[in-house]
Amino acid sequence: MRQHTVIDSPYGPLTLVADDGVLCGVYMEDQRHRPPEETFGSRDQRPFAEAEEQLEAYFAGRLTEFTLPLRLHGTPFQRRVWEHLRTIPYGETRTYGRLAAALGNPRASRAVGLANGRNPIGIIIPCHRVVGTDGSLTGYGGGLARKQRLLDFESGTALF
Numbered sequence: 001m002r003q004h005t006v007i008d009s010p011y012g013p014l015t016l017v018a019d020d021g022v023l024c025g026v027y028m029e030d031q032r033h034r035p036p037e038e039t040f041g042s043r044d045q046r047p048f049a050e051a052e053e054q055l056e057a058y059f060a061g062r063l064t065e066f067t068l069p070l071r072l073h074g075t076p077f078q079r080r081v082w083e084h085l086r087t088i089p090y091g092e093t094r095t096y097g098r099l100a101a102a103l104g105n106p107r108a109s110r111a112v113g114l115a116n117g118r119n120p121i122g123i124i125i126p127c128h129r130v131v132g133t134d135g136s137l138t139g140y141g142g143g144l145a146r147k148q149r150l151l152d153f154e155s156g157t158a159l160f
């Protein structure tokens with residue numbers, strides 16, 4: 001059974017989605033690959049207290065690592081990429097090529113990029129921490145401006 005709620009954030013409203021009470025989605029407005037609203041289930045605050053609390057602490061600068069249980073829906077390769085994204089430390093970045101190498105296939109940077117772009121649990125699974133080989137910002141489902149703001153926030157250079 002799916003449920004959802006919408007919370008405010010410094011990056012705009014976030015839609016949180018749970019599958020049988022376990023967080024399976026965090027979506028920004030106008031996010032690329034955002035599922036249709038009708039797939040989010042009924043609106044209900046109850047399953048999201050812990051997620052809201054951790055997101056609030058993250059946005060306040062008090063939390064650098066999420067400890068929420070997650071339910072990842074994707075291909076086995078996508079799930080491997082998303083799990084690896086969770087190992088990128090707060091305030092750091094990795095390149096697509098480095099992620100591909102860490103996954104055992106240094107030539108799979110394009111596949112890593114595609115999986116990264118399909119990340120269903122933005123911010124908590126920090127796909128915003130992945131950059132191009134030269135350190136440049138590359139695609140981000142929430143938009144490059146949000147990606148830059150998240151990176152600036154984590155590096156301590158953002159002002160709210």
